[in-house]
Amino acid sequence: MIEIFKFEKVCKRYVNFSIDEEVEELIRLAHIFQMKRQYEEHENVLLKAVNLNKNDNYAQYFYGSLLLRKNKKEEGWKFLNKVVNSDISDYFILAQLSAMLFHRGNIELSEKIIHKSIILKERGIIRKILDVNSEFNPKIFEISCNG
Numbered sequence: 001m002i003e004i005f006k007f008e009k010v011c012k013r014y015v016n017f018s019i020d021e022e023v024e025e026l027i028r029l030a031h032i033f034q035m036k037r038q039y040e041e042h043e044n045v046l047l048k049a050v051n052l053n054k055n056d057n058y059a060q061y062f063y064g065s066l067l068l069r070k071n072k073k074e075e076g077w078k079f080l081n082k083v084v085n086s087d088i089s090d091y092f093i094l095a096q097l098s099a100m101l102f103h104r105g106n107i108e109l110s111e112k113i114i115h116k117s118i119i120l121k122e123r124g125i126i127r128k129i130l131d132v133n134s135e136f137n138p139k140i141f142e143i144s145c146n147g
Contacts, residue, residue: 023049023056030062042066050079057088061097068100084113 026049033042046066049059064079084097094113101110 020053020056023053023059026052027058027062057083057086057090057093061093065096065100084109088116 026045030042030045030049033039033045043066046059046063049056050063053059060079061083064076064083067073067076067079070076080097083093088094094116098110098113101107101113
């Protein structure tokens with residue numbers, strides 16, 4: 001239960017773009033299913049969120065990331081490319097996408113994302129999260145965002 005509260009706290013703190021309330025509730029529910037290791041329900045709820053609002057970058061990001069983790073790369077990138085090419089300005093999502101791309105060898109697209117966010121550039125967050133010797137570390141990101 002503590003992990004869910006941590007997730008909620010991070011979401012409220014860093015999510016700074018508009019999101020459909022129904023989609024937001026579905027994504028929160030999906031996260032609860034994931035924490036309870038109910039992965040099929042997790043995927044179904046995320047898919048419902050995507051289908052509810054095809055233009056919601058938040059739903060596109062989480063569903064695309066899920067598909068990538070399931071080795072459905074072509075399908076996953078279809079969703080993530082929509083987020084990359086959108087006008088999203090949420091630096092938490094942009095940082096995660098950038099780190100994911102960097103670690104998968106797509107440095108050019110990773111840099112494109114970095115340039116979309118002034119905060120990522122100004123605070124030097126990218127240098128900390130794109131360390132080739134480590135995976136994305138949410139704690140380092142949170143510390144970096146706080147200055």
